[in-house]
Amino acid sequence: MSAGRHYQVDVIAGDGIGQEVMSAATVCVDAVAEACGFSIAWRDRDWGSDYYRSHGRMMPVDGLEQLADGDAILLGAVGAPDIPDDVTLWGLLIPIRREFLQYVNLRPVRILPGVSSPLRDADGLDMVIVRENVEGEYSEVGGRLYRGRPEEMAVQEAVFTRRGVVRIAEYAVAQAKARRGLLTSATKSNGIIHTMLFWDEVVAEVATAAGLEVDKMLIDALAARVVLKPRSLDVIVASNLFGDIISDLAAAAAGSIGVAPSANINPPKDHPSMFEPVHGSAPDIAGQGIANPVGQLWAAAMMLQHLGETEGADRLTAAFESALAAGVRTRDLGGQATTAEFTQAVLARCTDTS
Numbered sequence: 001m002s003a004g005r006h007y008q009v010d011v012i013a014g015d016g017i018g019q020e021v022m023s024a025a026t027v028c029v030d031a032v033a034e035a036c037g038f039s040i041a042w043r044d045r046d047w048g049s050d051y052y053r054s055h056g057r058m059m060p061v062d063g064l065e066q067l068a069d070g071d072a073i074l075l076g077a078v079g080a081p082d083i084p085d086d087v088t089l090w091g092l093l094i095p096i097r098r099e100f101l102q103y104v105n106l107r108p109v110r111i112l113p114g115v116s117s118p119l120r121d122a123d124g125l126d127m128v129i130v131r132e133n134v135e136g137e138y139s140e141v142g143g144r145l146y147r148g149r150p151e152e153m154a155v156q157e158a159v160f161t162r163r164g165v166v167r168i169a170e171y172a173v174a175q176a177k178a179r180r181g182l183l184t185s186a187t188k189s190n191g192i193i194h195t196m197l198f199w200d201e202v203v204a205e206v207a208t209a210a211g212l213e214v215d216k217m218l219i220d221a222l223a224a225r226v227v228l229k230p231r232s233l234d235v236i237v238a239s240n241l242f243g244d245i246i247s248d249l250a251a252a253a254a255g256s257i258g259v260a261p262s263a264n265i266n267p268p269k270d271h272p273s274m275f276e277p278v279h280g281s282a283p284d285i286a287g288q289g290i291a292n293p294v295g296q297l298w299a300a301a302m303m304l305q306h307l308g309e310t311e312g313a314d315r316l317t318a319a320f321e322s323a324l325a326a327g328v329r330t331r332d333l334g335g336q337a338t339t340a341e342f343t344q345a346v347l348a349r350c351t352d353t354s
Ligand code: ATP
Pocket: 017, 077, 078, 079, 080, 257, 258, 259, 278, 279, 280, 281, 282, 283, 284, 285, 290, 291, 292, 293, 295, 332
């Protein structure tokens, strides 16, 4: 391990509990960085809902340029009840994902120690969802016609490109090969006969070329399987919309939305990748100091892994898992610990070398 490894990470803590869980993450990452011989310069970006209220936009006009030379982006949560969801999405998250070609959304789903699943048969559940993150159903192609008239209509096109499907399939195949070798592709080609049939063909081509079999499943049946036989799943590859739905379902199956992480990855590393918890700003509990920081900590561990700091990633993961296993839990997990108390328990374990 060479000394002097230094990274520049942009921090968008954002709104509500985003601010609270972010402080937990940066302090713990700094501790593992020191223990592992690297350092991180955090560049704080005060973007999000407050920025929107005073500037009429979620981030500065040149926001993307400001992020471009960083090594990674760590995001808390953006969104507030008085700001429409599409403003948050199209004003910050989608531009970042697209500008930096973060075409993979990677969501690991595992039952953590001390966290119980609402499912009967979930012990040992361990899967990753590889969601296509920049094309597919979330497209700007379409429009509205005959507004307010009886014949009014809305049309929205899904856009799938060969390049887009090949690269997400390749990423998923590599994940499957590094894991249990089981690849399940979410589809709906019995009903959506153009784009989904194309998806099936390209995913199968990529998998076959790599010597892997792909299990193609209709999204409805796959949703049922997540609930009924979650342990039978290893790597799921899915389009933007199907991946969005199935990953929230899987995160809920793993016990709490507060513990789930999400990574928006640019695999060639030409641009910064972005790491965030799955949960939102949770205005109902914001400011009370009771938010669960595990989703943010796990996202930070994925960031360290992406930066090549595997030892740091493992140390951070072991630290929050050990705190949970010792019974330190926030309220959403049935415990009593505050965010600060849980963070202290993780911090103590980040530097513990015994
Ligand atoms: P947004 O609109 O930004 O998505 P939200 O209010 O919808 O925010 P979600 O993340 O969808 O928040 O979470 C739904 C609920 O789950 C929250 O209102 C909160 O009660 C709970 N929750 C979410 N994240 C956490 C967390 N980290 N710790 C504790 N409770 C959480």
